[in-house]
Amino acid sequence: MLLVTSPLAPAALAQDPGDLIHEPTNEDGFQVVASSGFGDKLNSAASSMQWFKGDLYVGTTRAGQCVTLATVGSQLPVDVYPFLAATCPFDPADLDLAAEIWRYSPPSGRWDRVYRSPVNVPIRAGRFTARDIAYRAMTVVKEAGGQTALYVGGMTAADLFPKGFDRAGYPPRILRTSDGSTWQALPQAVGSFLGNLGSGIPGSQIKPVVFDALVGSGGRLFATAGDSLGNDAVLVSSNPASGNDGWQLASPAPEAFPVSAVAVYNGFLYCAVAGRQGSPYRIFKADAGGAAPLSFSLVLTGGDSASASAFRAVALTEFNGRLYVGTGTPPELVRLDADDSWDLIVGEPRLTEAGLKRPLGGVSLGLGSAFALQFRTLTAHDGKLYLGTTDWSELLDVFAPLGDVAQLEFGFDLFRSADGVSFTPISRNGLGVDHQPIVQTMASTPAGLFVGSASWTAGAEVWSASSAAAASADAMSPPARVEAVSEELVDQSVVLAWEPVSGATQYRVYRATVVPVMDILSGVTGAPLDGGPVADLLQGVCDAVPLVCALVGALQSGFGIPGPFVAITATPDTFLVDERASTLPALYFVQAEGDGGLSTVSNMAGGPSRAAFISFTGVSSRLDAANHARPARARLRIAKFLRRAQLAAQQGGFDSSRRLLAAAEKGLKQGPVVQRVSATEAQDLAYFFQGLRRNVWLAGQDLIPLDAVLQGVP
Structure with missing residues (x-):
C-alpha cells in the first residue's frame, strides 16, 4: 500500500512541472482573438455571442463599472457615485455609452464593427446618451417565412438617468438582421405592447430597461425583459419581426416570478426564478408551444433557506440529454432529466424534498473555491460541457495580506467535463490574462469554442479554441x-x-x-x-x-x-x-x-469525496425504483448480472465480480432498442457500475471494507 503523508522532496520529482492549475499550459489551445475591449476598454464586457451565417457576432456592454456605480448612486438618498468612482467621469453623462456589435470572420481572423448604437436619447438640456448601452443577448431564429435572422437584445440607460430619461419614448429594443450588415430595430409603435414596454410590464410595477435573454424555439422567440436588478418577465412572439402587438407577456409578473435564466429543453421552456426574502431559486417549466400566458409548473426548488443553496440560478444549458443549471452565490451545479428528476453535481450535501442530495461530482461549492461567485456560463461544445465562473479574488488585491493569499486565484475559472459529472480545470487565473474576473459568455461554433470575458478595468477579451488545436493525436491521455x-x-x-x-x-x-x-x-x-x-x-x-x-x-x-x-x-x-x-x-x-x-x-x-458511497445495495435500490416506475426488460437482465457480481464479491471473487459488472454495463447497449433503458438512465447506470467496479477493486486490495461495498454505509 502506498501511503503519502507529505509532499515529495524536490529530488523525487526532478522534472516537476509546477502548479499546473494556477499556471496553465493552455492544453485546450485557447488563443486571444480580441483584447482590451476591441481596442476600447470602455467595451467592458463581451456580453453576447452568436454564430450566424459563417461568422461570430459579439455584443458589448459599455463602461460596466461606471454605469453600475452611477446607477446605484442615483437611487440612494445621497449620490455616492463621485466618491466611489474615482476612475470614472464626474458626470455620468460624459460617458461614451454607445454599445457595439462586432463580427469575427474565421479563418482570416478579421474583426469588423458592424453596428454602433446611435447617441440620440435626451437626458437633460443639450445632453444626449446612447440608445443602447449594452447588447446582452443574441439568438438566431428561423422565421415563419423560412428566412433566418439574428436577433439582438439591447439595454437602455433609463436606470442610470432616472430623472431625465424618457422611459415611455425609449423602451429597450431588439435589433434584427438577416445579412449581418443591415440592422433594424423591431417596430415599437406608441400604444403597442412592445412600444409601451418602457412604461411597465402589464400588471407589474417593473419598468424594463433591458432584454437579458433571447431563446428561439420552433419559429417562436422568447425574451426576458426587466430592470437592472434582474426582475425579468418572459415575453413571446410567433412573428418576432413584426414587433408592436406581435409580442405578448408569457409569464407572471416579475414581483412574484423574477426570471433569471431561460432555456428550451425537451419541448418545454424552463425558467430559473430567483428566490425572495432568503428563499432559494426555483425552476419552472411550461410547454414551449403553448398559448400565452404560459402555464408554468414547478420542477425543483434549490432547497430550504437553511441550506447552502443559492437564491438565483444564472445559467441553463442542455448537455448529453439533460438540462444543467448553474447558480450564483454560493455556486452549485444541478442536472435535470426529462422526467424532472434531478441530481446535485457540485455543491453542499443537503436535505431536500426529494431526500438527501449529495454531489455526484464529489466536489463542494464553487468547485472547491470560495472565490467562485457564480457558475456564470455553461456551454456544450464538441461533446464536452464547459463551465465559466465569476471570480471575486482580485478585489482582495487592495489589502496586501489577503491579496498575497488570493493571488494564485486572480481571474475567472474555466472548466470542462466529458461526462457532466467530473470537471477538469482549464484555467483558474483568467487564462493567464490580468484583470479578467468573469466568463461572461461562450459560444459553440463550427470554428471552435469562443469565450468572452467581462472586465471593468481592462476591457473585454475574446478567446477561441479549435478542436484541432486542443491536443496532438499521439499525446498520452x-x-x-x-x-x-x-x-x-x-x-x-x-x-x-x-x-x-x-x-x-x-x-x-x-x-x-x-x-x-x-x-x-x-x-x-x-x-x-x-x-x-x-x-x-x-x-x-x-x-x-x-x-x-x-x-x-x-x-x-x-x-x-x-x-x-x-x-x-x-x-x-x-x-x-x-x-x-x-x-x-x-x-x-x-x-x-x-x-x-x-x-x-x-x-x-x-x-474525501462529498459524493454518496457507491455500493451494491445502493445500485440495486436505484434499479428497483426505476423498474417500479417504468418496467423494462433490460433492467431485469442487468439486475441479474448485478446480483451475481455481488455474490462473487461476497465470496472473495473480486475479479469475477468486476467482470460481471462490466458485462452489466455492456448490457445497457444490447437487446432491441424498445427494451433498453433511456439514454440518460444508461449514462447514470454506466457511471454507477464503473464506480462499483472501482470499489470492488479497492475492497480486494483491503483499502476499504468489503461490507460497505456489499451493503452500503449505515
Missing part, C-alpha cells in the same frame, strides 16, 4: 475518473483511485488544501474569528439583500479557498492513500507519465 472514496466511509485519510492509462509507467499526484474563509481571515487579522457570530450578524440583513443570505449559507458550510497544487508523489499504482495530518478538505489531480512524456491533467477530485 490523462487518467480517467480520478475519484476519492466518499466521506461517508472515510473522513481523515483520503483514498484516491483512477483508471489505468495505456503506456503509462507512473502517475504524478498533486494536492491542494482547501482552507475555510474564516480560518484565512483569522490568520490575517491575528485573532480567531467564529463563522457563527459573523453569520448571525449577516442574517440581520439577509431578507433585504438575498446575496447576503447566500453568503451566510456559504460561511456556515465552510466555504474555502484552495492553496497551490503541490506534487505529493509519483507512483506506478492506480491508487493512493493520503494520510494527511490536516483534517481540511483537499483537491487532487493526476498526470500519467510514460516514454512519451506527461499527459494533460486529469479531472479534479475532492478528497
Whole structure:
C-alpha cells in the first residue's frame, strides 16, 4: 500500500512541472482573438455571442463599472457615485455609452464593427446618451417565412438617468438582421405592447430597461425583459419581426416570478426564478408551444433557506440529454432529466424534498473555491460541457495580506467535463490574462469554442479554441475518473483511485488544501474569528439583500479557498492513500507519465469525496425504483448480472465480480432498442457500475471494507 503523508522532496520529482492549475499550459489551445475591449476598454464586457451565417457576432456592454456605480448612486438618498468612482467621469453623462456589435470572420481572423448604437436619447438640456448601452443577448431564429435572422437584445440607460430619461419614448429594443450588415430595430409603435414596454410590464410595477435573454424555439422567440436588478418577465412572439402587438407577456409578473435564466429543453421552456426574502431559486417549466400566458409548473426548488443553496440560478444549458443549471452565490451545479428528476453535481450535501442530495461530482461549492461567485456560463461544445465562473479574488488585491493569499486565484475559472459529472480545470487565473474576473459568455461554433470575458478595468477579451488545436493525436491521455472514496466511509485519510492509462509507467499526484474563509481571515487579522457570530450578524440583513443570505449559507458550510497544487508523489499504482495530518478538505489531480512524456491533467477530485458511497445495495435500490416506475426488460437482465457480481464479491471473487459488472454495463447497449433503458438512465447506470467496479477493486486490495461495498454505509 502506498501511503503519502507529505509532499515529495524536490529530488523525487526532478522534472516537476509546477502548479499546473494556477499556471496553465493552455492544453485546450485557447488563443486571444480580441483584447482590451476591441481596442476600447470602455467595451467592458463581451456580453453576447452568436454564430450566424459563417461568422461570430459579439455584443458589448459599455463602461460596466461606471454605469453600475452611477446607477446605484442615483437611487440612494445621497449620490455616492463621485466618491466611489474615482476612475470614472464626474458626470455620468460624459460617458461614451454607445454599445457595439462586432463580427469575427474565421479563418482570416478579421474583426469588423458592424453596428454602433446611435447617441440620440435626451437626458437633460443639450445632453444626449446612447440608445443602447449594452447588447446582452443574441439568438438566431428561423422565421415563419423560412428566412433566418439574428436577433439582438439591447439595454437602455433609463436606470442610470432616472430623472431625465424618457422611459415611455425609449423602451429597450431588439435589433434584427438577416445579412449581418443591415440592422433594424423591431417596430415599437406608441400604444403597442412592445412600444409601451418602457412604461411597465402589464400588471407589474417593473419598468424594463433591458432584454437579458433571447431563446428561439420552433419559429417562436422568447425574451426576458426587466430592470437592472434582474426582475425579468418572459415575453413571446410567433412573428418576432413584426414587433408592436406581435409580442405578448408569457409569464407572471416579475414581483412574484423574477426570471433569471431561460432555456428550451425537451419541448418545454424552463425558467430559473430567483428566490425572495432568503428563499432559494426555483425552476419552472411550461410547454414551449403553448398559448400565452404560459402555464408554468414547478420542477425543483434549490432547497430550504437553511441550506447552502443559492437564491438565483444564472445559467441553463442542455448537455448529453439533460438540462444543467448553474447558480450564483454560493455556486452549485444541478442536472435535470426529462422526467424532472434531478441530481446535485457540485455543491453542499443537503436535505431536500426529494431526500438527501449529495454531489455526484464529489466536489463542494464553487468547485472547491470560495472565490467562485457564480457558475456564470455553461456551454456544450464538441461533446464536452464547459463551465465559466465569476471570480471575486482580485478585489482582495487592495489589502496586501489577503491579496498575497488570493493571488494564485486572480481571474475567472474555466472548466470542462466529458461526462457532466467530473470537471477538469482549464484555467483558474483568467487564462493567464490580468484583470479578467468573469466568463461572461461562450459560444459553440463550427470554428471552435469562443469565450468572452467581462472586465471593468481592462476591457473585454475574446478567446477561441479549435478542436484541432486542443491536443496532438499521439499525446498520452490523462487518467480517467480520478475519484476519492466518499466521506461517508472515510473522513481523515483520503483514498484516491483512477483508471489505468495505456503506456503509462507512473502517475504524478498533486494536492491542494482547501482552507475555510474564516480560518484565512483569522490568520490575517491575528485573532480567531467564529463563522457563527459573523453569520448571525449577516442574517440581520439577509431578507433585504438575498446575496447576503447566500453568503451566510456559504460561511456556515465552510466555504474555502484552495492553496497551490503541490506534487505529493509519483507512483506506478492506480491508487493512493493520503494520510494527511490536516483534517481540511483537499483537491487532487493526476498526470500519467510514460516514454512519451506527461499527459494533460486529469479531472479534479475532492478528497474525501462529498459524493454518496457507491455500493451494491445502493445500485440495486436505484434499479428497483426505476423498474417500479417504468418496467423494462433490460433492467431485469442487468439486475441479474448485478446480483451475481455481488455474490462473487461476497465470496472473495473480486475479479469475477468486476467482470460481471462490466458485462452489466455492456448490457445497457444490447437487446432491441424498445427494451433498453433511456439514454440518460444508461449514462447514470454506466457511471454507477464503473464506480462499483472501482470499489470492488479497492475492497480486494483491503483499502476499504468489503461490507460497505456489499451493503452500503449505515
